[in-house]
Amino acid sequence: MQAAGDIEGGEALAPVEVVEAAAEAVAEIRRDLERARTLTREAVGALQASFQTLNGKVQAQRAALEGLVKELVTTTGSADGIAGITAQMVDGFVQEMVRVSRDGLELVGLLDDMAVQVNEVVARSGGIEKLARQTRFLALNARIETHRAGEAGRTFKLVADEVKRLALESAQLSEQIGIVVGETRATLDKSRARATSMASHDMASAISSHRQLGEAIGKYQLVNQTMNSALDEINAQVTAAMRAVAFEDALASLIDGACRKLDSLGAAVRILVTLVPRSRGGDTTARMVIDLLRGQASAAAE
């Protein structure tokens, strides 16, 4: 365009000088175009490299996120993932709690059966006591009878004393059984209380843990979905951008076309140089040629 400026003052120039200035302008436009092509190629190259880096980062981010989500969450019930393992632990804990409750209930039932059996022992022991009382009464009667019998009842008195001693021992035995039964009952009561506490557990903490875990898994999955959607979008945008910067090829081809046209124009101008008169001063033909050149040069530059 610098050359066109020079041509502006061409009123005083010879036609040949005007044409030479035009030739130089054409050459300069061609150089500008080549520079533009080089600059565009470099810029587009840098842009493509940048997009490729961005794409690589997006892919790496996706892989990292997928790894993290896989580690933290998988579908409920799966053995993989921290959440899956935690869910299994909670399930195992609850199942164990229910099983212990069931065993505790069975144990309470067995202890109740045992209490019935102990009551049976108490009832039988009451029978022994009754027998001992009757025997003691019998011994007392026998002793009274031996007094009546006098000397003849002396031997029988020994038997009556022995019966009395046996009655006392029976009574003592019954008493000892009563003590042991009392202890057994106390032990049974303690065992029953322990089994009862084993069987009864509030489910609140298990329900709460289960719910929190479910919510956490839901949140992780939502984050995963959101991040994946965002990464998909970025991926699509990067791909579209990379496609868009491929305009550089089309641009280079347009510039090549323009350069070829300029080359033709340059050749035409060089021929004109040989044709125009070398005298100074204005000339109608020269003026027309200059106008033509000016028009072509500005069209080529555009």
Place this chain on the structure above:
Amino acid sequence: MPARISKSNEGETLVINIAGSFDFSSHRDFREAYIRAPKQGRFLVDLTQVTYLDSAALGMLLMLREHTGDATRVTIRVGSGQPRDAMAVAHFDKLFTLT
């Protein structure tokens, strides 16, 4: 206070209705409700009026399941809220027919 337990028959199904707080204190009444019923029959435990249950209640239901020897014959009707949550946590839907 033990839950209120009543039973009735609907055809071949023994229906055990439980209302209130179903916990350890109900274990005798609950066992009594089914222990003399024919094992081959069907059982429906209606817990829709139960406001709370603990692990002992779940243990009792397991014992009923063992008593019948066939879990498919035991149906549990349960409303929403804590009883259903407790059953969900214990995966009772895999052990019984829950409605």
